[in-house]
Amino acid sequence: MAEGAPTVVIRGGHVVGPPASRRADVVLEAGRVVAVEADVAVPAGATVLDAGGCLVAPGLVDLHTHLRQPGHEEAETIESGARAAALGGFSAVMAMPNTDPPIDCAADAEEVLTLGRDVACEVLVAGAITLGRRGEELAPMRELAAMGIRLFTDDGAGVQSGAVMRRALEYGRGLGVTLAQHCEDASLAAGGVMHDGEWSSRLGLPGMPAAAEEAMLARDLALVRQTGATMHFLHLSTKGSVALLAAARAEGLAVTAEVTPHHLALLDAAVEGYDPVFRVNPPLRSASDAEALSRALAEGIIDAIATDHAPHPPEAKDLPFDQAPPGMLGLETALGVALGALEGVLSPEEVLARMSFAPGAIARVGPADRPAACAQGGPLVPGAAGHLCVVDPAATWTPDASRSASKSRNSPFTGTTLRGRVRHTLYRGVPVVIDAEAQR
Amino acid sequence: MSTLTPAEDELATPRVGIGPHLLSVADLGAEGIAEVLRVAEAFAEVERRSIPKVPTLRGKVVASLFFEESTRTRLSFETAAKRLSADVLSLAVASSAVQKGESLRDTIETIEAMGIDAVVLRHRSSGAPAQVARWVERAHVINAGDGWHEHPSQALVDCFTVRQVLAEARGAEPASLGVGCFEGLRIVIVGDVRHSRVARSEVLAYGALGAEVVLCGPSSLLPASLEGWPAKVAEDLDDAIAHADVVSLLRLQAERGSGSFVPSLREYTAGWGLTAERVRRLPPHAIVTHPGPMVRGVEIASDVADLPAVVATRQVTNGVAVRMALLFLLLGADSALEGLGGARG
Missing domain, CATH: 3.40.50.1370 (Aspartate/ornithine carbamoyltransferase)
Incomplete structure (x- = not known):
């Protein structure tokens, strides 16, 4: 791949730090960054990409992507999902293991890795914590870790048994992997289809209380304290979760967390018209929750922004609200939505950092864990991998899911106006998106 | 024709x-x-x-x-x-x-x-x-x-019925009362408000017409939040009905699992059922509505269900x-x- 990579010059942009935020052109050769300097001379035969008015950042890393393959190719494939990711500025996505079959053994992981070898971004794989994601017996984590898998989760559901979770944390600690939890106490959440509160009461929809998330988070924090393991918390959504996490971090526990753009930007009131496009897990919460999440991201209590891109085909979302499956598209709109929701809270550069450096480190694909030449979410310096995105923070655009690269259409942002758009994306030094158009 | x-x-x-x-x-x-x-x-x-x-x-x-x-x-x-x-x-x-x-x-x-x-x-x-x-x-x-x-049509039927009874008591034509007759009327909605579509529509209807709406039921059967509802909550049914003009009884939807929200039907009936003793606390002019089907012996005692104050058939x-x-x-x-x-x- 690297051999086929062209010489590319990204001109006239503002390269985000670290090491320092500066005006510079970026030259890529053979899949790597070879120069980051102001006003470079364009080598003969080089492809020149205009970055005027743009921020040039490391390719974004999504910690939380449902690619649906194998098993639900009608919703998404690894190829279509990777294309959507590239359009969103991502050069790496973490494929969640709740496929059919779930990724709970080497053969299943191998299939996803193979299918992800030649697509528009890098496909990382998260393994299941338990066999079949049933929450009972541990999946062969050592075997999966040997394949390079560093993140394990039963996402889509939380591991309900505290005893099973404790064993998983103890076992995983010895393997040097991170366990990630979808915090949801099933008995408390049972039957709930939206946030339990003012709007669920008014709309007559069964509510999922904030306590369903917070109870499992509190349990897991106690287990991290007990076992000394490393843990990541997926899509936190409540003010109470932020408080628990802040205390855990102050205590020095080895925990990280993510928040989705939609939990920052949308509220439970959006369910008013009963459009199932707004059904998502965890549910859209109240204004005070969204505010606490933004603040936590600004204060570093929450590390990263992750999409929880969850495609569903139209027939699945054309059902009564309580019968439609939860989940919404996220890859193509994530950056624009996050920039809008965090305006005045975080600068565009800070938002980009929480979508690249931070998730790269959590996924263990950053420069601390990989050679610079193939790291994701590392600083843009000579020798770095050719994974980049060029973002115009001032560009306004209107997402239209019917024109999405995803095979599904369930975006709540169709027809809204977003500010901030990915102009170009490079993966392994190859422009996979030029002027917001996918090249492959 | x-x-x-x-x-x-x-x-x-x-x-x-x-x-x-x-x-x-x-x-x-x-x-x-x-x-x-x-x-x-x-x-x-x-x-x-x-x-x-x-x-x-x-x-x-x-x-x-x-x-x-x-x-x-x-x-x-x-x-x-x-x-x-x-x-x-x-x-x-x-x-x-x-x-x-x-x-x-x-x-x-x-x-x-x-x-x-x-x-x-x-x-x-x-x-x-x-x-x-x-x-x-x-x-x-x-x-x-x-x-x-x-359940909007049910709430409208209930408003219509309440006005009809008020008109009879005043010896007037119902139409002549307009909707001004609901102003200040005290309506007590009793029971499983959380799972009741009738309750949600009644609260909106009676509330819009200026009635004073009071909800009374086991806390576990009230909605998680009453933010924005034109209604108050009464802790004690005996107190609430003593000043009621209309009592709207809701069905305990045991078939939808509401049974698990209270310890037992016996306890529910003792606290929030319209029993023969409790019905005596009702003011003489008050009426009782019920959207049906009634579960006699649970939300309403069988003898009470047949009293003239209960207007279910009229509804x-x-x-x-x-x-x-x-x-x-x-x-x-x-x-x-x-x-x-x-x-x-």
């Missing part, structure tokens, strides 16, 4: 625009509710005739789609449509394509393709009528009860006139427009 009466003559001039759909009582507001009650009063007069049928909606097709079992609401709507001379298309969900996996959307689109003018929809999912309203092209959608959300009788009014107000305007060669957008 009979000749035009003054009541019908009055019908010919709707005063408040309603529609295109009736999904929630909030769609009506106080003015809309007043209009429904006014028109229903005229239809109640029609119903007292020897041939209680008018040609008003002749040629219109009303589809009744009940995806959840119901006896009284379905019969009430279908009777109302027939008395207005509309054709009724009744989908028996149990034996329909729905059982073969057809989606709600396809069912609705198929039925609309047959040229219907209104869909009367009952569905177990809250919000289904709102979704259907987005899918139809020209049919009017009437919510006949959706999940725990709303059933009034149901037809009120639903005639709804169908007329939603569909009748089309005829006027068609007569002018216009079309609804």
Whole structure:
């Protein structure tokens, strides 16, 4: 791949730090960054990409992507999902293991890795914590870790048994992997289809209380304290979760967390018209929750922004609200939505950092864990991998899911106006998106 | 058919625009509710005739789609449509394509393709009528009860019945009371508010008309939040009913699992059932409404259910006139427009 990579010059942009935020052109050769300097001379035969008015950042890393393959190719494939990711500025996505079959053994992981070898971004794989994601017996984590898998989760559901979770944390600690939890106490959440509160009461929809998330988070924090393991918390959504996490971090526990753009930007009131496009897990919460999440991201209590891109085909979302499956598209709109929701809270550069450096480190694909030449979410310096995105923070655009690269259409942002758009994306030094158009 | 009466003559001039759909009582507001009650009063007069049928909606097709079992609401709507001379298309969900996996959307689109003018929809999912309203092209959608959300026609029947009783007590015509008679009226809604679509619609209706709405039930059966509800909560039923003008009893929906929200039916009845002892605390003028079906011995003692203060049978009788009014107000305007060669957008 690297051999086929062209010489590319990204001109006239503002390269985000670290090491320092500066005006510079970026030259890529053979899949790597070879120069980051102001006003470079364009080598003969080089492809020149205009970055005027743009921020040039490391390719974004999504910690939380449902690619649906194998098993639900009608919703998404690894190829279509990777294309959507590239359009969103991502050069790496973490494929969640709740496929059919779930990724709970080497053969299943191998299939996803193979299918992800030649697509528009890098496909990382998260393994299941338990066999079949049933929450009972541990999946062969050592075997999966040997394949390079560093993140394990039963996402889509939380591991309900505290005893099973404790064993998983103890076992995983010895393997040097991170366990990630979808915090949801099933008995408390049972039957709930939206946030339990003012709007669920008014709309007559069964509510999922904030306590369903917070109870499992509190349990897991106690287990991290007990076992000394490393843990990541997926899509936190409540003010109470932020408080628990802040205390855990102050205590020095080895925990990280993510928040989705939609939990920052949308509220439970959006369910008013009963459009199932707004059904998502965890549910859209109240204004005070969204505010606490933004603040936590600004204060570093929450590390990263992750999409929880969850495609569903139209027939699945054309059902009564309580019968439609939860989940919404996220890859193509994530950056624009996050920039809008965090305006005045975080600068565009800070938002980009929480979508690249931070998730790269959590996924263990950053420069601390990989050679610079193939790291994701590392600083843009000579020798770095050719994974980049060029973002115009001032560009306004209107997402239209019917024109999405995803095979599904369930975006709540169709027809809204977003500010901030990915102009170009490079993966392994190859422009996979030029002027917001996918090249492959 | 009979000749035009003054009541019908009055019908010919709707005063408040309603529609295109009736999904929630909030769609009506106080003015809309007043209009429904006014028109229903005229239809109640029609119903007292020897041939209680008018040609008003002749040629219109009303589809009744009940995806959840119901006896009284379905019969009430279908009777109302027939008395207005509309054709009724009744989908028996149990034996329909729905059982073969057809989606709600396809069912609705198929039925609309047959040229219907209104869909009367009952569905177990809250919000289904709102979704259907987005899918139809020209049919009017009437919510006949959706999940725990709303049951607007029932709340309107209850308002109509309450006004009727007030009028009798004052020796006046109900219509002459307007909706001013609800101002300051104390309505106590008792029981499983959390799972009750009747309660949600009643709170909106009585609240819009200026009544003082009080909710009383086990805390576990009250909604998680009452933010934005025009209602207060009373801790003690005995105190609450001592000052009530109307007690609206809700059914404990044991078949939907509400039983697990209270320790036992015995405990529920002791705390929130209308027992023979408790009913004595009611002011003499107060009435008790119940949307049916009643579970005697649980929310209401059997002897109490047969007292004159309990107006459940009257609610059933009034149901037809009120639903005639709804169908007329939603569909009748089309005829006027068609007569002018216009079309609804």
